[in-house]
Amino acid sequence: xTTQAQIRSTFANGDGVFRLxxxxxxxxxxxxxxxxxxxxxxxxxxxxxxxGIDERWLGCTTPADNGPLTAxxxxxxxxxxxxxxxxxxxxxxxxxxxxxxxERLWNEYHCWPVYSKFFDNLGPLPHHIHHRxxxxxxxxxxxxxxxxxxxxxxxxxxxxxxxxxFGLEPGTTKEQVKQCLVNFTKGDNKLTNLSKAYRLExxxxxxxxxGVLHAPGSLCTYEPQVASDVYAMYQSLVDDQLISEELLWKxxxxxKRGNFDYLVEVIDWELNVDPDFxxxxxxRPTFAGDEATMRAAGYLDRWVCYKSSAVSAxxxxxxxxAKVTIQDAAAYGLIMMQGFGRMNGRPLETPALIRYxxxxxxxxxxxxxxxxxxxxxxxxxxxxxxxxxxxxGPANPDWTAQFAGx
Numbered sequence: 001x002t003t004q005a006q007i008r009s010t011f012a013n014g015d016g017v018f019r020l021x022x023x024x025x026x027x028x029x030x031x032x033x034x035x036x037x038x039x040x041x042x043x044x045x046x047x048x049x050x051x052g053i054d055e056r057w058l059g060c061t062t063p064a065d066n067g068p069l070t071a072x073x074x075x076x077x078x079x080x081x082x083x084x085x086x087x088x089x090x091x092x093x094x095x096x097x098x099x100x101x102x103e104r105l106w107n108e109y110h111c112w113p114v115y116s117k118f119f120d121n122l123g124p125l126p127h128h129i130h131h132r133x134x135x136x137x138x139x140x141x142x143x144x145x146x147x148x149x150x151x152x153x154x155x156x157x158x159x160x161x162x163x164x165x166f167g168l169e170p171g172t173t174k175e176q177v178k179q180c181l182v183n184f185t186k187g188d189n190k191l192t193n194l195s196k197a198y199r200l201e202x203x204x205x206x207x208x209x210x211g212v213l214h215a216p217g218s219l220c221t222y223e224p225q226v227a228s229d230v231y232a233m234y235q236s237l238v239d240d241q242l243i244s245e246e247l248l249w250k251x252x253x254x255x256k257r258g259n260f261d262y263l264v265e266v267i268d269w270e271l272n273v274d275p276d277f278x279x280x281x282x283x284r285p286t287f288a289g290d291e292a293t294m295r296a297a298g299y300l301d302r303w304v305c306y307k308s309s310a311v312s313a314x315x316x317x318x319x320x321x322a323k324v325t326i327q328d329a330a331a332y333g334l335i336m337m338q339g340f341g342r343m344n345g346r347p348l349e350t351p352a353l354i355r356y357x358x359x360x361x362x363x364x365x366x367x368x369x370x371x372x373x374x375x376x377x378x379x380x381x382x383x384x385x386x387x388x389x390x391x392x393g394p395a396n397p398d399w400t401a402q403f404a405g406x
Contacts, residue, residue: 006082016373017366026046027052035220038356058115059112117222119223126236147205178263212268297324306399315387318379334389347361366390
């Protein structure tokens with residue numbers, strides 16, 4: 001059977017739903033926080049040169065940008081075909097197009113334009129930036145809005161620094177920031193002296209538009225984001241580790257390398273010095289419908305990422321013993337956080353421990369047609385809720401109906 005035939009057969013047999021294999025990504029500059037359920041012996045499964053595995057990418061068709069040692073299809077999710085073959089989700093998207101993503105997304109993007117990940121670092125990351133479209137396109141990439149949610153199920157400990165620096169203090173000048181960047185190779189460039197750290201709280205989240213400086217803290221984070229791996233590190237020393245100057249100039253056009261004014265230009269100044277940054281960017285979950293009505297039907301549906309039209313996410317809880325039909329207006333990727341049961345007759349399981357290379361029943365991709373029809377979820381536990389996180393692409397109609405214009 002050809003790959004195209006395998007994709008179509010698996011798609012049809014799954015009623016428009018693909019099961020996905022775990023998709024582990026190492027980062028050479030990170031120390032794993034060991035909260036993403038990978039076996040303790042496997043956090044360095046790819047060898048010391050690749051660094052520790054501190055990310056799991058979810059429903060992803062975007063390759064990771066991890067330098068010259070990056071493996072083929074690293075970062076790209078793979079569907080599990082009916083015969084057990086692993087097929088890159090990119091190939092399924094190209095084969096099925098609008099049948100998988102819906103006419104709206106396919107006609108505009110001709111790809112799955114978002115993904116999510118678990119980011120699980122023991123310490124903080126450097127203050128860094130994801131470029132806006134006008135700067136990202138200069139190096140053949142897309143701008144990268146992203147958002148954070150801190151799942152309680154993955155945060156039994158907070159790591160070394162559960163605080164995130166966001167933006168710059170109001171009153172900061174561009175010359176002050178430029179001087180920090182000029183000092184990048186002189187040890188600690190003290191960029192976070194110009195910023196403010198916010199304590200992170202499990203069960204809440206933040207919206208991070210492109211162009212906003214941020215130094216993610218050490219909570220394990222669920223990160224829905226636009227399908228891009230564009231970034232540049234602006235802080236030179238973090239958690240007693242020096243950052244390579246190459247990462248300062250990463251995704252900088254060759255003709256702009258050495259131009260510190262250009263690095264300042266990449267910053268969205270108005271967003272960074274917003275005196276009401278927390279008011280505008282912090283997110284507590286909000287119900288997607290009437291709480292009493294949902295609870296009576298056996299489930300609770302809450303938005304956890306909802307301040308960006310580019311990407312959104314929900315947390316769905318199915319109460320113990322309940323069987324419900326859940327409809328959404330758009331395609332989505334899902335990951336199980338708690339409980340077990342069935343979805344359209346297929347197993348839903350939340351593993352406690354995963355070996356590198358092991359298959360699981362905790363991650364799926366749901367086509368738009370299947371989402372609109374409604375997936376039937378049955379919680380087979382009499383005590384434990386099913387909890388799953390779902391990430392959606394741009395301008396999800398359900399998001400638009402509830403949040404557009406607010």
